[in-house]
Amino acid sequence: MAEITAAMVKELRESTGAGMMDCKNALSETDGDFDKAVQLLREKGLGKAAKKADRLAAEGLVSVKVNDDFSSVTITEINSETDFVAKNDQFISLTKDTTAHIQNNSLQSVEELHSSMINGVKFEEYLKSQIATIGENLVVRRFATLKSSANGVVNGYIHTNGRIGVIIAAACDSAEIASKSRDFLKQICMHIAAMKPSYLSYEELDLSFVESEYKALVAELEKENEERRRLKDPNKPELKIPKFASRKQLSEEILKQAEEDIKAELKAQGKPEKIWDNIIPGKMNSFIADNSQLDSKLTLMGQFYVMDDKKTIEQVIAEKEKELGGKIKIVEFIRFEVGEGLEKKTEDFAAEVAAQL
Numbered sequence: 001m002a003e004i005t006a007a008m009v010k011e012l013r014e015s016t017g018a019g020m021m022d023c024k025n026a027l028s029e030t031d032g033d034f035d036k037a038v039q040l041l042r043e044k045g046l047g048k049a050a051k052k053a054d055r056l057a058a059e060g061l062v063s064v065k066v067n068d069d070f071s072s073v074t075i076t077e078i079n080s081e082t083d084f085v086a087k088n089d090q091f092i093s094l095t096k097d098t099t100a101h102i103q104n105n106s107l108q109s110v111e112e113l114h115s116s117m118i119n120g121v122k123f124e125e126y127l128k129s130q131i132a133t134i135g136e137n138l139v140v141r142r143f144a145t146l147k148s149s150a151n152g153v154v155n156g157y158i159h160t161n162g163r164i165g166v167i168i169a170a171a172c173d174s175a176e177i178a179s180k181s182r183d184f185l186k187q188i189c190m191h192i193a194a195m196k197p198s199y200l201s202y203e204e205l206d207l208s209f210v211e212s213e214y215k216a217l218v219a220e221l222e223k224e225n226e227e228r229r230r231l232k233d234p235n236k237p238e239l240k241i242p243k244f245a246s247r248k249q250l251s252e253e254i255l256k257q258a259e260e261d262i263k264a265e266l267k268a269q270g271k272p273e274k275i276w277d278n279i280i281p282g283k284m285n286s287f288i289a290d291n292s293q294l295d296s297k298l299t300l301m302g303q304f305y306v307m308d309d310k311k312t313i314e315q316v317i318a319e320k321e322k323e324l325g326g327k328i329k330i331v332e333f334i335r336f337e338v339g340e341g342l343e344k345k346t347e348d349f350a351a352e353v354a355a356q357l
Helices: 006-016 020-029 034-043 089-104 110-115 123-134 175-180 182-195 207-231 252-268 273-290 293-298 313-324 349-356
Strands: 059-066 072-080 139-147 152-158 164-172 308-312 328-337
Touching: 006 020, 006 034, 020 034, 034 207, 059 089, 059 152, 059 164, 072 089, 072 152, 072 164, 072 328, 089 110, 089 123, 089 139, 110 123, 110 139, 139 164, 139 328, 152 175, 152 182, 164 175, 164 182, 175 182, 182 313, 182 328, 207 293, 252 273, 308 313, 313 328
Parallel strands: none
Antiparallel strands: 059 072, 072 139, 152 164, 164 328
16 A cells, blocks of 8 residues: 555645545555546545646746648647746747758657757757857657648648647548638637647547546536535526536437437427427537537537637538538647646756756
8 A cells, every 4th residue: 555645635636626535535445546546536525637737847838830832730849947048039949940851850858859950960969059158957748740632631720829830631522622711720729728638529538448437437526416406596507417528428329219219399388390400400419419528528529619619610611611612621720839738746957957968
């Protein structure tokens, strides 16, 4: 059995909002595994998903470069020790030059980058000279490049703070549609930057993961309903508990049964059968929305658009396709946020960067 320290309890409590003893018990039950403890608390309705940002410790910038014909886009994260250096003009130039170098030379890994030649010297030596001039340890932590296929298009976006960047690739049915889609794709990147989807669509979700998240969702809703019953606020009725969490679970049989249930309801209400076709699609959409709440949290296609929260990204893309007269299929997106995935194992980030070097 792992030793459960006060620091572990404190971190779990700050991340999930659960009570101290609940956190201690969850850590004990999961042998000190942070992520399993988070999930256990959620399934008991005692905590929310861990706030990953609370576990980050990094400074630096994300850089994005789109080539002239929108056929290639590269994103790079370079870490520094302090926010002060991250705002330094020389450091900003370093991030842009490095991203351009990666794209121009089709580099695939950090190791390949360090071995490549830039301005007549190995990149590793070039970076060391930048470190000596700027006066802080600097780390090219990660990068990625997306390229378009035939009739495809890519684009990217950097948030104003320079800490969040997104790149995206789409396939279209003609070069004309691809060209007309460029600005639209940048808007989708802005949405991704703000809403942090983890997956492209529900099709990428693992069924066992969906079933586990469904338990947490139900526990969360039931906890909220307990509070609503206690407050007895007529403006806050009890929330409906869904039967499912994702379209991943909605088989053809389930959708067919839902439609039959809607027809039975309309018949019981005395609605004339000749108007059912006008009512059923809307009710089916509501059924799917109610039973795919996980998709609206985690998947790009299932999220509601930040610029029009009455429509999902899937619906917004369909409208754009109709407007342009052609198909736009999002193939892939990549979102970088400075420090993402670096845990606060130490308050001394300088040592953390040095360890990476």
